[in-house]
Amino acid sequence: MIDPQSSVAAVRAYRLLPSALLTIVGWGLPFAEIALGVLLLAGIATRLVAVASAVLLLVFIAGVASAAARGLSIDCGCFGGGGDVAPGQTAYATEIVRDVGLLLLAVWLVWQPRSRLTLDRFSSERM
Amino acid sequence: MNTTKNLNARERARLAAEQAAARRRDQRILISVVVAFLVVVVAGGITFQAWRTSRSPSAAPSATAAASPVMITNGRPIPLGSADAPVTITLYEDFHCPHCADFEEEFGPTITQAQESGEARVELYPMAFIDEGSITAANAMACAAEAGFGQPYYLALFANHTLQWSDPQLIDLATKVVGSPPSEAFQTCVKRRAHADFVTSINAAADQNHVAQTPTMLINGKDVAIESLTPESLKTMITDAAQK
Numbered sequence: 001m002i003d004p005q006s007s008v009a010a011v012r013a014y015r016l017l018p019s020a021l022l023t024i025v026g027w028g029l030p031f032a033e034i035a036l037g038v039l040l041l042a043g044i045a046t047r048l049v050a051v052a053s054a055v056l057l058l059v060f061i062a063g064v065a066s067a068a069a070r071g072l073s074i075d076c077g078c079f080g081g082g083g084d085v086a087p088g089q090t091a092y093a094t095e096i097v098r099d100v101g102l103l104l105l106a107v108w109l110v111w112q113p114r115s116r117l118t119l120d121r122f123s124s125e126r127m
Numbered sequence: 128m129n130t131t132k133n134l135n136a137r138e139r140a141r142l143a144a145e146q147a148a149a150r151r152r153d154q155r156i157l158i159s160v161v162v163a164f165l166v167v168v169v170a171g172g173i174t175f176q177a178w179r180t181s182r183s184p185s186a187a188p189s190a191t192a193a194a195s196p197v198m199i200t201n202g203r204p205i206p207l208g209s210a211d212a213p214v215t216i217t218l219y220e221d222f223h224c225p226h227c228a229d230f231e232e233e234f235g236p237t238i239t240q241a242q243e244s245g246e247a248r249v250e251l252y253p254m255a256f257i258d259e260g261s262i263t264a265a266n267a268m269a270c271a272a273e274a275g276f277g278q279p280y281y282l283a284l285f286a287n288h289t290l291q292w293s294d295p296q297l298i299d300l301a302t303k304v305v306g307s308p309p310s311e312a313f314q315t316c317v318k319r320r321a322h323a324d325f326v327t328s329i330n331a332a333a334d335q336n337h338v339a340q341t342p343t344m345l346i347n348g349k350d351v352a353i354e355s356l357t358p359e360s361l362k363t364m365i366t367d368a369a370q371k
Contacts, residue, residue: 004176004289006225009257024173031172035165045161083225084340 002030002080010082013074014063032056040109043118050109057103061096068092180291184283184300196275201328205272207281208248214241214368217250217345219338222264223257228288230342230353235282237358241365242278251281254333254341255326260292263317265326267297270316271304279304294318347371 008026011017017025036056039049064076073087076095113120197206204217216238220227241247253268255261264284271280283304290296297317301309316322344351347368351361 002172002176003225003228004180005223005228007176009223009225012257027173027176028169031169032165034172035168038168039161039164045157048158048161086340 006080006082007077010075010077013072013077013083014067015070015072016063016066043115043120046113046118046120047110050106050113054103054106054110057099057106061099061103064092064095064099068096179289181293181296182290184287184290184296184303186303197272197277199269199273199322199325201325202332204250204252204329204332205269205277206248206250207272207278208242209245210248212242212245212248214247214365215250215345215347216241216247216365217252217343217348219252219254219333219341219343221254221257221261221341222268222284222288222292223261224341225288227342228285230344231282231285231288234356234358234361235285237361237365239278239282241362246369247365252329252333252338253326254330254338256330260290262323262326263294263297263320264292265329266320266322267292267301267317269322269325270313271301273316274301274310274313276301276304 004027007030008022011026011029012019012022033056036049036053039045040053060076060078067074067076068090073085073090075082075085075089076092077083078095078098199205220230238247238249242249251268253265255265268277268281268284271277280301283300287300294317298309298314301313301317342353344353346364351364
């Protein structure tokens with residue numbers, strides 16, 4: 001289960017948000033991601049959800065890039081974990097490449113939201 | 128003839144407009160449902176995490192290592208375990224540092240065992256740099272050590288590391304560790320942050336000792352690489368250190 005201290009520590013490590021927002025983002029963000037994932041898997045309002053996911057991924061890429069640019073030594077906290085790590089243990093390039101890959105997939109869904117197993121097939125809506 | 132044609136065209140336009148309106152309405156409903164779903168999941172998640180950090184601590188793991196009151200000295204670590212144990216394990220930890228909780232889960236039992244067998248003693252630097260809960264927990268740790276139940280309290284703090292560590296939670300934890308409500312002195316010590324200066328001095332001491340991350344572990348003063356450590360290799364290290 002998502003550890004409430006770890007997820008806040010992961011957000012804190014970026015040193016981007018004021019302390020008042022750390023807890024709410026640390027606790028809320030993982031659930032927002034789960035919700036988006038569930039909607040994408042089910043194929044409900046695929047285009048809209050894909051746009052939201054793409055925006056989120058852009059924010060993640062910007063966050064990791066800014067951590068790298070500022071010379072921080074942190075774990076991106078992607079798929080759990082996060083927080084400060086030893087200077088030699090950062091993996092910003094890998095993390096950004098992975099996020100860009102996911103971003104491409106999200107953009108693909110914005111462009112082509114229809115697929116065989118999506119629930120959107122049962123509605124006439126194009127979103 | 129002409130009139131019929133016009134009528135048909137008008138009829139078709141009206142139908143098309145109706146369909147467009149219906150589609151817009153459906154779209155609005157779908158968007159509202161999706162947004163509502165997101166809001167409910169996120170709000171539910173935040174509420175769940177808030178509950179997890181504010182609930183009362185679970186029963187503490189039993190620990191039988193020598194528990195006698197210790198003196199709290201500014202800048203000096205809290206000793207846990209037999210004073211004449213041959214091996215000294217120095218630990219720098221923050222009670223809210225996630226990696227420390229992982230460390231404790233993996234290596235805690237091995238260290239506790241060494242303390243109980245009299246092979247090793249721990250010198251704990253309870254650092255506090257993550258959040259308010261780090262400070263209150265480090266202060267309460269000093270209070271507990273002073274009151275004579277430092278070792279079980281230490282284990283219980285990490286066993287409940289998801290908690291935010293409010294005063295009632297810290298006192299509740301002591302109740303579970305001791306088996307009865309803790310002394311008035313302990314409660315006052317927690318509430319008044321009696322060891323606030325000590326906590327600050329520990330942070331300064333860590334800085335002075337060039338400790339940049341938690342957890343940091345030293346065995347007889349020598350830095351241990353935690354990344355490559357296993358409980359077995361730690362056990363061997365302690366045994367080797369004891370024989371030197």
